[in-house]
Amino acid sequence: MAATRPTILQIIPELDTGGAELSTVEIAQAIVEAGGRALVLSQGGRLAEDLARVGGELMLFPAATKNPVRIARNGYEIARIIKRENVDLIHARSRAPAWSALIAARRTGIPFVTTYHGAYGEKGRLKKLYNSVMARSDLIIANSHYTAGLVASRYRTPSEKLRVIHRGVEAARFDPAAVAPERVTELRKAWGIGPDVPVILQAARLTSWKGQDVVIEAVRRLADEERLGDAVIILAGDHQGRAAYRDALQAQIAAAGLTGRVRMVGHVSDMPAALATSLLAIVASVEPEAFGRTATEAQVMGCPVIATSIGAPPETVKGGPDVSPGQATGWLVPPGDVSALAQAIAEALGLSPDARREMGERARAHVIASFSLKAMKRLTLAVYDELLNKGMVDTWSETSRS
Structure with a gap:
């Protein structure tokens, strides 16, 4: 050899x-x-x-x-x-x-x-x-x-x-059963949130086409309508030199009255733990994703995911009007559509424990079989x-x- x-x-x-x-x-x-x-x-x-x-x-x-x-x-x-x-x-x-x-x-x-x-x-x-x-x-x-x-x-x-x-996706690494509770506890401590606070995660570098501003506006609407509950939104990702965009997001958060409810935490290296502690993951890109690995990583962790319906996510997420609730592994929404995103977040937060578990099992099986x-x-x-x-x-x- x-x-x-x-x-x-x-x-x-x-x-x-x-x-x-x-x-x-x-x-x-x-x-x-x-x-x-x-x-x-x-x-x-x-x-x-x-x-x-x-x-x-x-x-x-x-x-x-x-x-x-x-x-x-x-x-x-x-x-x-x-x-x-x-x-x-x-x-x-x-x-x-x-x-x-x-x-x-x-x-x-x-x-x-x-x-x-x-x-x-x-x-x-x-x-x-x-x-x-x-x-x-x-x-x-x-x-x-x-x-x-x-x-x-x-x-x-x-x-x-x-x-x-x-x-x-490495299914052995992205496996809910493989994430020790201590990893989740440590991550929540780093984020400054308690053990029982519901988490909505958007993991993406801070750049305008990833749609963080759309997420913030959708969350503002839900908070104003009292449909957000106690959830905290984590924006995980580096600005990679785009300090002006980071500052604009911080100003948007403050103007929306969401300080403390929407938190920018920088790069997260332990993505399995981040997804294990999250009720929902969001891929809000307003330009097409060539693949969008967060969508598959979330699904294989059994975490419901909302993604925009452009680029490759429709290949990886089973959602949309043509997919029955019993087959869905997440939601697909039009890019930049604040109302549609807010509605999908509300639906995800409203899932019963059994419905959430069943969707998570479908999503994990789907990714293991295809990605x-x-x-x-x-x-x-x-x-x-x-x-x-x-x-x-x-x-x-x-x-x-x-």
């Missing part, structure tokens, strides 16, 4: 927080499990320790640059790394480093894979050209059918170059095998069974 050990190089700007970053670590683990070597070029971040723990190797690299000259120079530097480290395939997960990876792949002749993680706005020809690198690879992984449709329509990408691989981490690993390794013929899936399958 050592003589044919495949070396896969992933490149991503940072290893901080987000679906693309977490996928990088998870696929690095799959590569190692398949007997390969998993290299990652990145500027580092919160997940660097996790990468090392699963056997991946971080090579610190200025992968976040958007300077055209530096991007080109990075391409030549990556080509040198490919030759020095005997890299078999390069996998890019973001646009700027994908341009560098494309240069390197063409110089060295190795296969090139991209994962299209975002919907990516395309205002103007330059932006469309910039985005197009994600469709210039040998094979393109789309993280949802919605994303695959975008790629096909924007770049006339033939279907034989596209592979839909949904984000996977597992094992499936994501297997399908991604299969993409590598298409280009390398190294039998990585077979080796990984034997390892995962042992």
Whole structure:
């Protein structure tokens, strides 16, 4: 095995927080499990320790640059790394480093894979050209059918170059039975709320398209109508440099008289505990989510979820007018529709304990069946095998069974 050990190089700007970053670590683990070597070029971040723990190797690299000259120079530097480290395939997960990876792949002749993680706005020809690198690879992984449709329509990408691989959820980690009560107690203490206070959670970085302002307005209406009960709303997520938006949200909370009822708590690393303590999770994005992992994580934790009906969430959440109450795993509402969101929150808060438990059981079973981490690993390794013929899936399958 050592003589044919495949070396896969992933490149991503940072290893901080987000679906693309977490996928990088998870696929690095799959590569190692398949007997390969998993290299990652990145500027580092919160997940660097996790990468090392699963056997991946971080090579610190200025992968976040958007300077055209530096991007080109990075391409030549990556080509040198490919030759020095005997890299078999390069996998890019973001646009700027994908341009560098494309240069390197063409110089060295190795296969090139991209994962299209975002919907990516395309205002103007330059932006469309910039985005197009994600469709210039040998094979393109789309993280949802919605994303695959975008790629096909924007770049006339033939279907034989596209592979839909949904984000996977680790069911063992996101398992209500695996969350110790002490973790919930510690998290509630950090948030400054008592053990019996109902929690509504929105976990998303603080950026306007995630719809925090819509959530605040919906909550204000419910509070004015005395339909919110004692619930506290937790907005979990970093502002990532968008201090003006954070300040605007704080002002909106104060103006609505919701100080103490809506709390901005920053990044939360223990998402299973956050979801375990929540009565409801909200995905309020006003622009399409390419996947939206919070929706699947909430469901697999048995936590009812409200998501907007654009982008990929309709692929992951069973809700809406065409789904009977006995089949629903959550609610889908139009983006930016304060009234619809407020009504869905009220319905969720009004569920009986039995109805909440039954919805949670359906939701967990749905995600385990359709959005597992094992499936994501297997399908991604299969993409590598298409280009390398190294039998990585077979080796990984034997390892995962042992």
